[in-house]
Amino acid sequence: MQAELIFTGTELLLGEVLNTHAQYLSQQMAALGIEVILHTTVGDNWDRLAEAFEIALRRADLIVITGGLGPTSDDLTKDIVARVLGLPMLPDGQTLQLLREFVDRRGSSLSESMARQAYFPAGARVLPNPAGTAPGALLEYQGRIIILLPGPPRELKAIFEASVVPYLISLGNRGMVTRTRLLKMTGISESEVQERIGNLGGQGNPGIAYLAKPGEVHVRISAQAPSVAVADRMIDELLEKVRQRLADYVFGMDDEVLEEVVGKLLVKKGLTCALAESCTGGLVAARLTSIPGSSAYFWGSVVAYDNRVKEKVLGVPAGVLETHGAVSRPTAIAMAEGVRNLMGTHLGLSITGIAGPGGGTPVKPVGLTYIALATAEGTTCQEFHFPGHRQAVRQGAANAALNMIRLHLLEQLKAGN
Amino acid sequence: MQAELIFTGTELLLGEVLNTHAQYLSQQMAALGIEVILHTTVGDNWDRLAEAFEIALRRADLIVITGGLGPTSDDLTKDIVARVLGLPMLPDGQTLQLLREFVDRRGSSLSESMARQAYFPAGARVLPNPAGTAPGALLEYQGRIIILLPGPPRELKAIFEASVVPYLISLGNRGMVTRTRLLKMTGISESEVQERIGNLGGQGNPGIAYLAKPGEVHVRISAQAPSVAVADRMIDELLEKVRQRLADYVFGMDDEVLEEVVGKLLVKKGLTCALAESCTGGLVAARLTSIPGSSAYFWGSVVAYDNRVKEKVLGVPAGVLETHGAVSRPTAIAMAEGVRNLMGTHLGLSITGIAGPGGGTPVKPVGLTYIALATAEGTTCQEFHFPGHRQAVRQGAANAALNMIRLHLLEQLKAGN
Structure with a gap:
């Protein structure tokens, strides 16, 4: 079964509202084994919705239209569907009754515009709305299924889950x-x-x-x-x-993230780690600590953005910074070993690079990054060149740093250490 | 001028990804006075995209297609546009050159699939991509304008703002x-x-x-x-x-972010700052350093996730930690003063709190956070209770910390200091 989803609402075309229905309904359809082949969004516009609906009728077995079922004059969906299919609009007695009770409770009377919510294309099955006044509708027409749902997300989801899911499941094996x-x-x-x-x-x-x-x-x-x-x-x-x-x-x-995988490996090995970050500026620490329980293996980070911090807190020798510069292999190694000594963890990882946009030279261009890992067995350092702008370089460096720990721990596990 | 937007990507039809491009591009068009009449989303599927594009060509003056410009075999957009318009695909010399430089820097050579990114329908204007390797393209064809943009949001926005907005503005007055x-x-x-x-x-x-x-x-x-x-x-x-x-x-x-505002105020006052972060785990440092030029005022951060780091690196007295706990006013004050002394900056800011989901008690519930600011004039500390889950508490704490610096600097500016 192939489905098309049509979303109505001028607010979507103005970008005032994010179209979350598209994701919700697509996920639901995929879970039911229904292939969604197309989304269309149109404004509250008679001709455009009529055209989109006609085109969809030629292609899809199932058409879902959201929005435009309310009481106001820009709520056109049911009238358009009826007109395109050549069906009259008829009142639904039960819906009329519910609307009367609703206005009674508020001490007013049923207006003509309110009553429009009780009219449906002839032959439609009314889908009760447990969260609002505008019901949905379902039509079987010449081998096609047409489902109309109200626009407010809470109402749409309530009707979809209460009425549409059981109906689609009742159709039985739809193949795929x-x-x-x-x-x-x-x-x-x-x-x-x-x-x-x-x-x-x-x-x-x-x-x-x-x-x-x-x-x-x-x-x-x-x-x-x-x-x-x-x-x-x-x-x-x-x-x-x-x-x-x-x-x-x-x-x-699937949902796994790199910082979580690294955390699990550290727990497995019973190891702790500390960071010395320059160009990533705390990004790697922020990612590691975003995982609940990370305090079991992550002790801390020195974000050494200024060279004085590299020297004074991490103990990078002034001579190394002068001779090789902050972005260099010797500095990266001294930072990793420095933070490992300072915090007393099993692993010390350092990142120093040029994130840009300024600071690059022909010899040391933007993107050049050194990442070093200090362990009890010694310190290794790798050179990287990350493409793109400041945030891409920083994210690339953060990923490479986390990956360096991951690969080190995997190797240890393989070696049976 | 009437526009249609076509989004490509099977991940959208499966509901794996929320279509944020629809809102972004619609808002941009509205701001430019261009009426968006329709959105269509299709999968990475030759026939469906070709059909959607043909239908749009009959209705709209401007057609924007997103996605499918990358190097892989499911990137079909340029080929489909060329086929529908009857145009050959031709290489763009400058793009080829940039791609060669890109792969050279990585020490690899230009593969056939990478090189596909340099081919465009004949007559297309290439829109440089400042954030990635796949450029966009712009075609004027029989009174229609066709704009192709890459799918990754950062790249799409970068090209739209750098090339598409100036082009659309240059077309002149379009009414409201x-x-x-x-x-x-x-x-x-x-x-x-x-x-x-x-x-x-x-x-x-x-x-x-x-x-x-x-x-x-x-x-x-x-x-x-x-x-x-x-x-x-x-x-x-x-x-x-x-x-x-x-x-x-x-x-x-508008686009201003809090970390940028804080940075500008620090520059204005000629002050430097350092951080001591516990529950935010590097988040505040990562935000401050996301701003280019932040090295002028931000010296570094000690992410003191483990109490041993609070004690050993920041000099929080063991007695304070034992008596009051890590999440307390005295610890926050000692952390702020400790990092200010350690790094020698004008300001020292500390954050210590319970991010959850674990670690809360009736007396110290999840969300409780102390933020302290140490200056030459003394140290102030505030207590906060941030609602929500782990990431919301961390974001709330990061914002409150940055805001505490902002308000302090504003007060100083008002007092004429």
Whole structure:
């Protein structure tokens, strides 16, 4: 079954309101195994909604229209649907009764505009609104299903969950469910990912999609099948092949974030860590501490933005800063060892780089970053060049720093230490 | 001028991603006086995008398509536009050169998939991407304007603001314009703001809208008029009244962020600052250092997540920690004075609180936070109770900390110090 969603409301076209219905209804449809092929948003405009509805009728099995069911003159949806399908508008007795009770309680009488909410295209099933006065409606028309829902999010969700979900489930096996998994990588570019796994297929079913984030690449694997079990099996098979080709670049799945993965590994190894941050300015500490329970393994960070702090607090020798500069391998190493000594943790990680926009030179361009990791066994340091602007360089450096801890701990686990 | 917006990306139809582009671009168009008549969202699907584009070409003067400009095989937009318009795809020399430099810096070579980003429909104007590798494009074709923008929000906005806005403005007067200004506040609740300015009008034109953010309240004032000058005058009159009623709660306008306002005040006073962060875990430092040039006034932060770091690095007396606990007025004061002494800055600011979800007690519940500011004249400390979950408490604490510096500096400026 293929669905199209039509959202009505001039406020959406003016950007006054964020269209959260699009995400909510799309998620619900995916969970029900219904493929959404198109979203359309139109204003409170007779011709445009009529045209969008006519086009959708030619393409989709299921059409959901949101908004325009209320009492005011810009609420046009039911009239337009009736006109396009050639149906008369008829009153629904029960809805009229509920509206009368509603206005009675408020001590007023039923106005003509209020009463419009009780009129529906002939043959429509009325979907009661537990959260407001405008009911939804459902029409089966020449093999198509048309569902009308009110615009206010609370009312839309209440009707969808109370009436629409049971109806769609009652249609029985609609053939296909869609399942997806997200594979998250860092330390590799989007195009490199595609070159490594591009010939695994993934243009059809199951499918592979690529999403680039600052410092990360996500690969989405999706599959359609008659059952969840079969779809999951299709995904798992492809996932295994993708994993093999991308190995240690993969840090997590689905909702997992890098700082959480690093935290779990530190707990597993029973290790503590401290940071010395220059260009990332506290970003890595903020990410690590965003995870509840991080106080078990993260002791603290010295954000050494000024060279005097690098020297005085972290103990970077003045000679090193003078000879090599703040953004250099020797400074990174001294910072990592300095914070490890200062705080007395198992690991000390440092980041020093040029985030831009100023501060770059031909020899040390914007993006150049050194990241060092000090452990009981010694200190390693890596040079990176992060592309893009200030925030992209900072995010790239933060990801690379977290990834350096991750890879170190993975190696230790592999070596059985 | 009438515009249609087409969003591409299967992740939108699956509900994995909220379509924030729809709101951003619609707001931008409204501000430019361009009427948006329709939004369409399609997946990464050749036929559906081609059909949506063909339909839009028949209706709209301006068509904006987002997404699908990257290097991978599901990036189809430019090829589809070229096919529908009957144009060949041609390489752009400058883009190719930039891509070569980009891969050179990373020590790799230009792959075929990367190079696809440098091909455009013949006659397209290339819109440089200051935030990524995939440029946008602009085509004028038989009286229609077609604009292609990349999907990542930062890149889309960067290109839109740098290239598209100036181009659309250069097309000249398009009738009514909508102008908006955003007034940003902290340290006050949304309902309190509404009570103070609710009777100023703002239900019509000009209009007032309220937006609550973690730790901030934004008030949007908008006006429609035949010219920018008239709309701006309408806004300015209302703005002045709103400002009078909210006084020092207002920290900035439009794109200004609190950390930037604090930075400007520090520069104005010629002062330097250092931080001692516990529950915010580096968040305040990360925000201050997100501003280019912050090294002029921000020297560093000690993220003292573990009590041993509070004691050893910041010099908080063990007795204070034992008697009063880490989240207490005396500890906050000792942290602020400790970091000011350690780094030798004019100001020392500390934050210690219980972010949750764990760690709360009846006496010290989740959300309890002490923020202290140490200066040459002495140290002040305030107690706060921030509502909500871990990230909301941390954001609330970060905002309150930055605001404490802001108010201190404003007072100094008023006193003529």
